[in-house]
Amino acid sequence: MTATVAPPVSPTIDPAPIERTFPPPWMRKVGTISLNVYAGLGLLYLFIPIFVIVIFSFNQPKGRFNIVWQEFTLANWKDPFAIPELVDAFKLSLEIAAISTGVALVFGGLIALALTRYRFRGNAFVNLFLVLPLTTPEIVLGASLASLFIAQGTDRGFLTILIAHVMFCVSFVALTVKARLRGFDWSLEDAAMDLGAGPMRTFTKVTFPLMIPGLLAAAMLSFALSLDDFIITLFNAGTEVTFPLYIFGVRQRAIPPQINVLATTVLVVSVALLIIGTVAGRMRERSRTSPH
Secondary structure, X not given: OOOOOXXXXXXXXXXXXXXXXXXXXXXXXXXXXXXXXXXXXXHHHHHHHHHHHHHHOOEOOOXXXXXXXXXXXXXXXXXXXXXXXXXXXXXXXXXXXXXXXXXXXXXXXXXXXXXXXXXXXXXXXXXHHHHHHHHOOHHHHHHHHHHHHHHOOOOOOHHHHHHHHHHHHHHHHHHHHHHHHOOOOXXXXXXXXXXXXXXXXXXXXXXXXXXXXXXXXXXXXXXXXXXXXXXXXXXXXXXXOOHHHHHHHHOOOOEOHHHHHHHHHHHHHHHHHHHHHHHHHHHHHHHHHOOO
8 A cells, every 4th residue: 555645735925015006296186186176166056055145135126026136235134024924924934943843852852762772672663764754755745744634624724834844853853863872871871870860860960961962953953944844834834824935925026135134144043053062062072081
């Protein structure tokens, strides 16, 4: 019986190192400049309508339509409430936006807290139902709600607009607060309870303060969405006229500059609140990280 000799194993040869080639510095510089220019043009395209609204709030139109620049004036800002119907529509929109945002914060905040803290049967379906109002076309939601109210014999008006706005605002609030709570350290609640705090005190002293940034962001988003909603409101307004509905209805007869004034006021207040919130958040973070 002859023994077989295994063939010699050839030593493994490492492949030649891959040489990485980088573009020359001038090409990287051109790419950076091109990207910045592209981003700047995109932002300019998005902000042009806002600039037009602000600029034309200082226009003195010759006629009933404020669509052609004539001359600069401050008269529009001296009397922004010159049109009673416009003021009533604006007040109604503010009232609906404030109430719907408050209700949505309560329901949406509790839904987000339940979804992030607990695992229960049907969790995936609740998440799906939260996304549906955001992905469904507004005309479908508006027509469906209008059909529901008509079938139930409900007179459409302030209450139906409020119900419709709460419906889609809850989804925005829940998803925004849920994103805030996703990285929440639940051991902080356990530590508070170990130190003698009850469930309510733990929520008010530990959980709720950490939810506040998400709630504020959700409140601003919901308020803005409710204030400028048109399609869903159109189906469920009845005889009520909100700010967007007034602008849509009056556009064929006149476009007064007071519309631009009120819109600019809302814009300035929103930007101011955003800046205040950002500065307050940075100051809070600095106070946490700074040594005492």
